[in-house]
Amino acid sequence: MVLMIQGTASNVGKTTIATALCRYFAKKGIDVVPFKAQNISLNSIVSDDGGEMAIAQYIQAIACNKKPSYIMNPILLKPDITGSQLIVKGKPVEKIKNKKYMYSSKEELLNIAYECLKNLEKKHELVIVEGSGSAAEINIKDISNMAIAKKANASVILVADIDRGGAFAQIAGTMVLFNKKERKLVKGYIFNKFKGDKRLLLDFPEKFGKRFNIKFLGTIEYFNHNLFEEDITPFKEGKGDLKVDILKLPHISNTFDFEPLFLNTNARYVENIREDVDLIIIPGTKSTIHDLLWLKEKNNQIKKALSKGAFLFGICGGYQMLGKKLVEEEKEYEGLGYLNSYTYFIGKKTVRNVFAKENLFNTTVKGFEIHHGITKSFEKPFSKIYFNKKVIKDGTIKDNIFATYIHNIFHNNDFLEKFLNFLRIQRGYSKKDIVVKTLEEEIDRVTEIITSSLNMKEIEKIVYSSN
Known part of the structure; x- marks a missing residue:
């Protein structure tokens, strides 16, 4: 079973939602693992099997109670001042110029990513796949989005950031830009980062979903968390006196x-x-x-x-x-x-x-x-x-x-x-001892907030009817 979380844009919350779903299904006793075909990030980590991988999939592996492996993120691009370092299956391959990568054939890398995904699917019950950026950019059909979804025949859930405004248009525009085969893979959508009273949405999200034959799966209200973000949040501030x-x-x-x-x-x-x-x-x-x-x-x-x-x-x-x-x-x-x-x-x-x-x-x-x-x-x-x-x-x-x-x-x-x-x-400062809060506790807290806002019965139906 392959469930994929794609976004209508960058920073809509794909990583956090995928992490919460990883923990949710792991707690239900499902043998679940994360996957992202290609990540672009300055922040990598050395996996348990000795290769470089993106931090997001590392945290998602922890949420799944699995040892992080570079197979969960087989392609990693690490930008620097001259271009990017290309990491394939945990190992540096070459230094590339951004234009060279953009216009060169990506078929070989897509096949490498898909082989890794197939291996995970064979060994585990469920793979939760995270997309990259905007899923419907017609000028750059990204390895991490519909290219991998079509190969895997994944069930796709779209995420839109409603705080930015135009969330209905984000979903509609994405569906219009998908081709017929891609649209069939989309099973539902989520509004994320809502500020205000969700009741103001009335029943329009459900009616809107029927237009594209997809389920509205819920609205997640905006909340602060301390799970890792791929990009530095300029105004991020921790709690404490030190x-x-x-x-x-x-x-x-x-x-x-x-x-x-x-x-x-x-x-x-x-x-x-x-x-x-x-x-x-x-x-x-x-x-x-x-x-x-x-x-x-x-x-x-x-x-x-x-x-x-x-x-x-x-x-x-x-x-x-x-x-x-x-x-x-x-x-x-x-x-x-x-x-x-x-x-x-x-x-x-x-x-x-x-x-x-x-x-x-x-x-x-x-x-x-x-x-x-x-x-x-x-x-x-x-x-x-x-x-x-x-x-x-x-x-x-x-x-x-x-x-x-x-x-x-x-x-x-x-x-x-x-x-x-x-x-x-x-x-x-006062001599009261600090007992540190842990990443595991924050994953649990975030999971509870997100999953309590979503129609998890419908998401489970999507998962169990996939593939």
Whole structure:
């Protein structure tokens, strides 16, 4: 069985709704897995089977109680300043220019994606497939939308963002632009992000659905959540009293690292640091040298915050920029100079899952590395990484400054609780211990909100009558 969630536009809520449906059917005892043929995202993660995949499908796998696999997202495009890196079945294949990819034949990649989907369908009862962007763009028939839906004979549910206005027109226009075969695959539609009284819609959604022989499946009211978004939400703000400023680098990447901070602190993405900030984070980046120049303009703000007792944490590219020098193709660049470390951009890209013992609280942590460059540090290491029977020193601890190559460090609950409570004491907050809120709890909360707004009996009928 294959159920597909397509959208009338980007950012209509496909990812969140697909995640909620994954958790809903998993809780009903269905053997369910997620899938997205192609994703375009700066934010990738190393899957349990050692390849790169998009964060959205990683979270959806967790919602399904499954180990995340790059097979769930076989094609990944990671944009940078010159084009995109093409990742196929978890491995970097080539660096491509955007125009070259747009106009080249995608048949081979579509076939690769479909083979992965077929394998998932053979091994599991239900595959919930997420579409990409607008499903009806006639100038770019995307691999992730009707191209894969037709091959899989998937049952499709359309999602429209009613907050933008023109939601009926979004659905109507999409159905008109679909060809006859594509329209037959569409079984129902959903309005998402409604603000106001749903009763004002009266029975028009049901009547409208009859025009296209599709079911109206419900209206989801707008609500705030802290599940990961593919794009940074500029005004996203976490709950809590600890003030955490995550510097919004021009080429910021791997922002999934910070989702637990939005669940447990007053975290924000910022371009200018708050004067009373408690923790500054320099995140990963797709262009370390380019973002270093931007970051140097903020250095006086960092120095001022440190002089007031704030803490500083660099992750991956952020770690590299905190050092004295960065060397790329025989060119030397002065780092921020906070750490006695040197980074050399040589060798292959490092992509691996890691287990480590961090040296702040002596907890065991797990995460992943995904970076270019090798860093030599002459400071106390942040952690010891255990990999292939080797012990590798990672990162730095120096006074109020911490740095590491380990992504997902804040997803380790034991470490996060100790770290946040340590910051509270150091920064003079009340000594009441923080018990961290988890991603699993947020998935459950979001699932309850979404599924209670939808006609789940009708959605179950669509699922069980598919294929």
